[in-house]
Amino acid sequence: MRTTVTPAEALTIIQKYNEEPFHLRHAITVSAVMRWMAEHLGYADESSFWASCGMLHDVDFEQYPDCHLEKTPEILRNEGIGEDVIHAVVSHGYGHCSDVAPEHEMEKVLFAIDELTGIVWAAAKMRPSHSCTDMELSSLKKKFKDKKFAAGCSRDVIRHGAEMLSWDLDKLLQMTLDAMKATEAEIDSATAPFES
DSSP: OBSOOOHHHHHHHHHHHOOOHHHHHHHHHHHHHHHHHHHHTTOGGGHHHHHHHHHHTTTTTTTOGGGTTTSHHHHHHHTTBOHHHHHHHHHTTBTTTBOOOOOSHHHHHHHHHHHHHHHHHHHHHHSTTSSSTTOOHHHHHHHHHOTTTTTTSOHHHHHHHHHHHTOOHHHHHHHHHHHHHHHHHHHHHHHHHHHO
16 A cells, blocks of 8 residues: 555546546645645645645545445555545545544545635636635635525535634635635646646
8 A cells, every 4th residue: 555645646546536527626626725735734744645635535426426435445445545545535524424533634624625615616706707816705705604605515514624623714714715816827727638
C-alpha cells in the first residue's frame, strides 16, 4: 500500500471511476480548497495529502450513488491507497452515509467544506461575472440561508462541520470563499479539458 498519493495520481484515479464533468470539477475544487486550507491552518507540509484526500472523497459516487462510500475502501485499496487516506475519505460522509467519524482536523475540514464548495460554485454561476472572485461574505450568507438555493447541499452538514472544528459558521464560510477565490483560475484551468 502507498502511504502517500499525489494529487495528480489521485486525479488519475478519479478519472477511472468518474466521467461526468460536474463530478470531476467537484473533485478538483475540493482538492484545491483542501490544499489552501492546509496551507492556511499551519499544515503546509501536509498540503499534498490534504489535496489528495479532497480529490478522492467522492471516488465511488458516480458509479454507486445509492451506496456512496460503501465501495470506496475496496476501490482505493485496489488502487494501492493507504488506510489513512481511506479513513479520511470515508469519514466525510459521517452521519449520513458512513459511521466513520472524522478524527483529525483535516478530516473535519473535508467534512465541513464538501457541501459548502457546491453552494459557493452555484452562487458564482449566478453572478454576472460567473465567478466567486467578486463575491462578498454577505452574498454567500444570503445564498446559504435560502434553503431552495442549491438545495442538494446540506446546510446541516455544513453547520455540523463548523461545530466539529469549533469554528463559527461565518469563519467557515469566509475561509471556504477565500480558498475558492484564490484557486478559481487553477480550478478552471484543470477542469477545462473535461468541460469543453
